[in-house]
Amino acid sequence: MGRHSCTEKEKLRKGLWSPDEDEKLYTFITRFGVGCWSSVPKLAGLQRCGKSCRLRWINYLRPDLKRGMFSQEEEELIISLHEALGNRWAQIAVQLPGRTDNDIKNYWNIHLKKKLKKLQAAEIPNGFSSSSHSISRGQWERRLQADINTAKQALESALSYQNTINVPELKPERFTYASSTENIARLLKDWMPNTPKSEQSISSSSTQNSFINNPASFESSSNSGFSRSDSPEAGIVQVESKPDPSALAPLSMLENWLLDESAIPGKEYLTDFLFDENPELF
DNA sequence: AATCTGGACAACCGCTGTAAG
DNA sequence: ACTTACAGCGGTTGTCCAGAT
Numbered sequence: 183m184g185r186h187s188c189t190e191k192e193k194l195r196k197g198l199w200s201p202d203e204d205e206k207l208y209t210f211i212t213r214f215g216v217g218c219w220s221s222v223p224k225l226a227g228l229q230r231c232g233k234s235c236r237l238r239w240i241n242y243l244r245p246d247l248k249r250g251m252f253s254q255e256e257e258e259l260i261i262s263l264h265e266a267l268g269n270r271w272a273q274i275a276v277q278l279p280g281r282t283d284n285d286i287k288n289y290w291n292i293h294l295k296k297k298l299k300k301l302q303a304a305e306i307p308n309g310f311s312s313s314s315h316s317i318s319r320g321q322w323e324r325r326l327q328a329d330i331n332t333a334k335q336a337l338e339s340a341l342s343y344q345n346t347i348n349v350p351e352l353k354p355e356r357f358t359y360a361s362s363t364e365n366i367a368r369l370l371k372d373w374m375p376n377t378p379k380s381e382q383s384i385s386s387s388s389t390q391n392s393f394i395n396n397p398a399s400f401e402s403s404s405n406s407g408f409s410r411s412d413s414p415e416a417g418i419v420q421v422e423s424k425p426d427p428s429a430l431a432p433l434s435m436l437e438n439w440l441l442d443e444s445a446i447p448g449k450e451y452l453t454d455f456l457f458d459e460n461p462e463l464f
Numbered sequence: 465a466a467t468c469t470g471g472a473c474a475a476c477c478g479c480t481g482t483a484a485g
Numbered sequence: 486a487c488t489t490a491c492a493g494c495g496g497t498t499g500t501c502c503a504g505a506t
Contacts, residue, residue, distance in 0.1 A: 198474070198500075220491065236492075237475065272494060287495075288473060468506075476498075485489080 195229040199238055203228055207235055208243050241284045248280030252289055260286060261294060 195203075210226035216239070219232035228235060241247075252260070256278055263274045271283035271290075278286065 196476075218491080233477095233492085234475075240493095241474075269495065283494075284474075291496095292472065466506105469504090470502105471504100472500100472502085474498100474500080477496085478494105479496100480494080481492090483489100483491085485487105 193229070194223075194231050194234075196234070199242075203230065204238070204243060207238060211239055211243070241282045246280055247282065252281075252293075256281070257294065260290065261298070264290065264294075 199207075206226050206228055207222070210222065214225075219236040222228070222232050222235045223230045226235070230238075259277060260274060263277055267273050269287075271287045275281055275283040275286050
């Protein structure tokens with residue numbers, strides 16, 4: 183079996199995207215919406231694999247992307263969410279409108295990791311590490327409780343944060359093609375010249391929001407993950423739904439538990455579970 | 465001026481989960 | 486129940502660029 187890499191199938195382009203390719207993909211997606219990625223390159227006239235197209239759209243072409251530096255608020259939110267969720271970048275990205283998981287992952291790896299390392303080094307000069315296995319169960323329980331509280335706070339603030347965050351103006355950091363917002367602006371200008379409000383754009387063109395050759399593949403797109411945000415602050419259209427996490431993303435058992443005060447009576451079970459299932463850790 | 469180095473970002477790879485046949 | 490194709494995710498690598506030497 184083995185799933186072959188998309189580059190094995192045929193001679194497909196790899197590497198950085200050219201302006202021409204971007205334009206083709208952007209035009210296609212804005213006209214027909216997001217559907218079956220595997221057929222996008224063919225229909226859009228691209229020598230790329232669908233996976234590559236998807237990534238390019240999600241991480242770069244999507245009109246609702248925020249660019250530029252992460253704000254202090256965002257940075258703090260990432261740190262708390264990472265504390266709560268670990269390396270679940272996609273879930274973290276849900277809480278940061280306009281940021282992609284790739285953005286956050288890169289930012290974490292480049293900036294925050296170092297920052298936190300420095301902070302930890304400053305806080306724990308004797309080299310004590312939280313991964314120490316020599317702590318007692320009592321200590322571990324207290325620490326776990328502290329972690330749980332932190333996670334809980336992070337989730338709560340994350341869920342409230344998304345309701346208050348304003349999308350700042352675009353501030354491009356670099357001006358190479360690949361990261362130039364001017365290109366995007368140009369594309370938007372060129373391809374949506376008659377769109378008075380961004381709200382009206384892209385996915386809202388529901389009459390067009392399907393592949394010409396395969397309309398059936400799109401009939402459910404509006405209720406299967408691709409819809410426009412209804413939130414008032416969402417002046418920017420979300421062609422691909424990063425679902426509103428509070429409304430759409432099902433909370434995991436742990437997340438529900440963390441957020442659900444009523445779960446407190448039974449909260450012992452988690453620590454018990456952890457001890458029972460992982461005695462070797464202690 | 466040429467080369468080196470590290471930061472920043474973009475893109476790819478390989479894996480998993482899932483839906484459809 | 487099994488296979489297959491697909492979307493999505495996280496880790497890793499590649500590329501570009503600016504500053505240092």
